Amino acid sequence: MNRTQKEEKVAALHESLKEAVLVIVAHQNGLSVGESTDLRRRMYQAGANFRVTKNRLARIALKGTRFEGLDDLFTGPTAVAFSEDPVAAAKVAVEFAKKNDKLTIVGGSLGDQKLDIAGVEALAKLPxxxxxxxxxxxxxxxxxxxxxxxxxxxxxxxxxxxxxxxxxxxxx
Known part of the structure; x- marks a missing residue:
């Protein structure tokens, strides 16, 4: 990936994060293409998005958004789920993580409020x-x-x- 492609990806992720209300950070260890596609489809149906990210690029995209405090969660094979609905991404991510050990929720943020794993799971239980x-x-x-x-x-x-x-x- 060359520099302009990286800049485009960072800009696109930054714009998506600026509009998001909820961001969930997860580690994905060995998700197959089929599993990843299934998760993306479920997220899309719920009105959320799921992206596998490069940590360095994700940290750059977080700057200037209300989710800057999440940059310490971006270590290892990281993916990010986000939505404008305050519950949608959490519901799908928690449900998928329960059935698939390859996705592990690390934390997240609802607006300015940083969430740990228990906070994300509690949010997923809300209607x-x-x-x-x-x-x-x-x-x-x-x-x-x-x-x-x-x-x-x-x-x-x-x-x-x-x-x-x-x-x-x-x-x-």
Whole structure:
């Protein structure tokens, strides 16, 4: 890789990190191409990204972002997962690491808050932004359907009373 390619990679990673809310740093020891592709696909589906990085280039890309404090985690065969959703990358990384010993989570950062392994795992247990939105919509809709049912009940009772009087008059 020549110097201009390195500069382009650093600039692209820097821009991605500036937009990210969550960054997870992991060591990947011997992930096959298939496993790495599977992990990338899962990350992409969750709205996150996963990149294997050169430590020196990643440290340069971290400069000027809120994740500068993570530079000490970049030792050994390192990969980085990041997302704009505060939970997405953590969920996928922790789930994948549980099933595959070749990926080891080292730490991460949520905004300015540096996370250790336990912090990343705790973050992975939280519901995602989409799940929270779904719950909120469900909570908002539930009272509306109850109100509609209560409002319709007297009208239905009134219609049954009128129907009973009409049948009574026809019978007489």
């Amino acid at each position: 995602s932004l989409d799940e929270l939105r779904g719950r909120l919509v469900g909570m908002i809709q539930t009272p509306a359907t109850r109100i509609a049912g209560v409002v319709q009940a007297p009208a239905g009772q009134l219609a049954r009373v009128f129907g009973a009087y009409a049948r009574k008059d026809e019978a007489a």
